[in-house]
Amino acid sequence: MRRQLRRWFDRNQRALLWRREPREPYIVLVAETMLQQTQVERVEAILPRFLERFPTLDALAGASRAEVIAAWQGLGYNRRAVHLHRCAQAIVSDHGGIVPDDYALLRRLPGIGDYTARAIAAFAYKRDVAVVDVNVRRVLSRFFAVQPTETDLLPLPTVREIAESVLPRGGGRWWNEALMDIGSLYCRRRAPKCTDCPLARRCASAGRMAPSVSPPKREPTYCGVPRRLWRGRLVELLRRHSMISVASCAQLLFGSASRRHVAWLESVVAQLQREGVIVSTADGRLDLPK
Numbered sequence: 001m002r003r004q005l006r007r008w009f010d011r012n013q014r015a016l017l018w019r020r021e022p023r024e025p026y027i028v029l030v031a032e033t034m035l036q037q038t039q040v041e042r043v044e045a046i047l048p049r050f051l052e053r054f055p056t057l058d059a060l061a062g063a064s065r066a067e068v069i070a071a072w073q074g075l076g077y078n079r080r081a082v083h084l085h086r087c088a089q090a091i092v093s094d095h096g097g098i099v100p101d102d103y104a105l106l107r108r109l110p111g112i113g114d115y116t117a118r119a120i121a122a123f124a125y126k127r128d129v130a131v132v133d134v135n136v137r138r139v140l141s142r143f144f145a146v147q148p149t150e151t152d153l154l155p156l157p158t159v160r161e162i163a164e165s166v167l168p169r170g171g172g173r174w175w176n177e178a179l180m181d182i183g184s185l186y187c188r189r190r191a192p193k194c195t196d197c198p199l200a201r202r203c204a205s206a207g208r209m210a211p212s213v214s215p216p217k218r219e220p221t222y223c224g225v226p227r228r229l230w231r232g233r234l235v236e237l238l239r240r241h242s243m244i245s246v247a248s249c250a251q252l253l254f255g256s257a258s259r260r261h262v263a264w265l266e267s268v269v270a271q272l273q274r275e276g277v278i279v280s281t282a283d284g285r286l287d288l289p290k
């Protein structure tokens with residue numbers, strides 16, 4: 001598997017902006033934060049604009065929260081912008097402006113979870129740590145055990161154990177990236193392209209899985225629109241209007257400031273405030289944090 005993967009990766013790896021050499025840990029940090037809940041294609045489109053606005057970690061740390069949230073436009077899940085900003089400030093104040101290369105130090109930074117710490121250690125610094133995202137989990141689950149349907153996966157702790165045990169020494173960067181590329185290009189969630197996959201000869205599940213049967217995901221909605229989209233629309237509104245009341249926001253978002261709309265919007269406002277994405281004045285007007 002290692003030989004096949006290496007050969008394939010050397011010729012076919014995806015040329016992504018955050019993989020350019022020499023690797024820039026700041027760019028890896030920003031890209032991995034964006035990739036947490038956003039598709040690769042969208043991050044590729046928005047990352048250059050963000051880096052133009054904040055070319056260095058110092059520039060990002062020195063910006064206002066509102067500027068960072070404004071530059072996050074188009075990515076959604078704005079609390080990630082808040083986390084990234086806090087993280088940049090902590091790196092400047094505690095690590096002299098250098099993104100740490102050690103998993104344990106990375107984990108202590110605000111907004112850096114297990115996955116992102118591993119991704120930065122491996123992709124920015126070639127540390128030999130396993131990085132298990134959804135793509136890698138799918139590839140390893142299917143390669144090492146027969147999966148009856150496209151929906152089936154091995155339990156995450158099992159996949160993590162496998163990922164650690166098969167990681168080649170010195171391969172922290174290429175190995176993890178190669179598995180991610182295979183997951184993205186061939187071993188897709190639905191209708192995997194096993195006939196074209198370079199791992200097909202030894203893969204336990206190649207060509208054997210029944211189509212996916214999982215029901216579509218349900219998420220909370222209001223007026224038929226997912227709450228997550230309303231959150232994004234509210235932040236978008238505050239990028240254009242500052243110091244605006246909840247009732248005015250309801251009017252602009254729903255075309256009506258009815259008590260029901262305002263009450264519901266207040267619950268969204270409270271959540272965004274707790275996350276540090278928006279602030280409100282004593283008289284209840286909303287704004288992005290300065």
Ligand code: SF4
Nearest residue numbers: 187194197200203206
């Ligand atoms: S052969 Fe099919 S199931 Fe196996 S890793 Fe490749 S795409 Fe996935």
